[in-house]
Amino acid sequence: MEQIGIIGVGEIARAIVEGLSDGVAEPPRIHLSPRGAATAAEPARRYPNAQVRADNQDVADRSDVLILAVRPQDAAAALPGLRIGDGSVVVSAIAGIGIDELRGMPGTDAPLVRTIPMPAVRERRSVTVAHPSHPVVDALFDRLGGTLPVADEAAFSVFSTLTGTLSTHYRYLATLTDWASRQGVPAEEADRYVRGPSPGNRARRRARAGRRDPLPPAAAGDHETAGGSSERIRTTWFDAANAEALTRALDGFLARLRQVRQRRPPVLSGTGRG
Ligand SMILES: NC(=O)c1ccc[n+]([C@@H]2O[C@H](COP(=O)([O-])OP(=O)(O)OC[C@H]3O[C@@H](n4cnc5c(N)ncnc54)[C@H](OP(=O)(O)O)[C@@H]3O)[C@@H](O)[C@H]2O)c1
Numbered sequence: 370m371e372q373i374g375i376i377g378v379g380e381i382a383r384a385i386v387e388g389l390s391d392g393v394a395e396p397p398r399i400h401l402s403p404r405g406a407a408t409a410a411e412p413a414r415r416y417p418n419a420q421v422r423a424d425n426q427d428v429a430d431r432s433d434v435l436i437l438a439v440r441p442q443d444a445a446a447a448l449p450g451l452r453i454g455d456g457s458v459v460v461s462a463i464a465g466i467g468i469d470e471l472r473g474m475p476g477t478d479a480p481l482v483r484t485i486p487m488p489a490v491r492e493r494r495s496v497t498v499a500h501p502s503h504p505v506v507d508a509l510f511d512r513l514g515g516t517l518p519v520a521d522e523a524a525f526s527v528f529s530t531l532t533g534t535l536s537t538h539y540r541y542l543a544t545l546t547d548w549a550s551r552q553g554v555p556a557e558e559a560d561r562y563v564r565g566p567s568p569g570n571r572a573r574r575r576a577r578a579g580r581r582d583p584l585p586p587a588a589a590g591d592h593e594t595a596g597g598s599s600e601r602i603r604t605t606w607f608d609a610a611n612a613e614a615l616t617r618a619l620d621g622f623l624a625r626l627r628q629v630r631q632r633r634p635p636v637l638s639g640t641g642r643g
Contacts, residue, residue, distance in 0.1 A: 371397035374432030377439030378409040384491035390416040448474035498528040533598035
């Protein structure tokens with residue numbers, strides 16, 4: 370049976386466990402690091418194929434594929450001293466640490482692949498950027514929505530930068546929904562409309578669970594690691610003043626549309642579609 374280990378059980382690890390296990394007839398065996406016992410125990414409680422192990426080395430010893438999902442600032446404490454068999458494949462989800470730097474941390478000559486898994490892998494709807502391409506890693510993320518192997522680390526960094534804009538994007542959508550609901554439009558309709566066909570959004574998962582209330586703005590936090598690039602872009606660019614500026618622009622545009630309607634009777638007047 371396939372043996373997958375994860376060191377660093379937070380948002381991304383939980384999403385990977387869920388994506389690999391939820392409703393899957395023959396899920397892989399998943400070994401989880403014990404740090405933050407309550408957090409690590411939650412996926413293990415939900416999925417019998419996942420178990421919390423004694424320590425990080427125990428996880429590494431049991432795994433053919435070892436996923437590193439600690440925060441960048443924790444890597445220097447988590448990885449040195451870790452022994453990883455050369456027959457394993459190491460998958461790093463750690464943002465901002467290049468392959469050369471990573472190679473020097475745990476003791477291994479195993480193949481090392483950098484990836485950008487997103488929270489939507491839990492719904493098997495998110496494409497995961499990977500470098501370099503490796504058949505085992507490509508097959509793993511193909512099960513979670515697809516793999517996008519990129520040619521080099523320069524291209525990988527471009528995708529990392531794009532990733533850093535996503536929580537800003539979700540906050541932007543939440544601002545649009547808030548604004549629309551203040552204009553009297555049902556929030557769930559505005560939410561469904563502005564989210565459109567975007568893949569892997571939590572709104573779909575909530576809808577499947579029968580929840581029709583709009584996603585709270587705090588959902589941006591799911592796409593961020595504390596102190597990471599996503600948080601920095603959101604808080605420096607999409608701050609309260611920017612949200613207010615967007616709201617004012619929307620107000621201004623709506624006011625202009627209303628003036629136009631007042632001056633010129635709508636062609637479809639009486640159909641309810643003007
Ligand atoms: N969230 C995203 O959307 C996203 C997207 C792409 C890439 N990433 C990257 O993926 C990595 C994980 O992100 P995340 O959002 O899942 O972070 P997270 O929710 O903060 O989870 C990280 C986990 O690692 C644990 N940890 C810290 N030191 C450890 C150690 N020595 N041994 C074992 N576990 C340790 C932490 O425990 P404590 O809380 O007790 O410290 C925490 O449970 C980060 O490098 C991030 O840059 C995240």
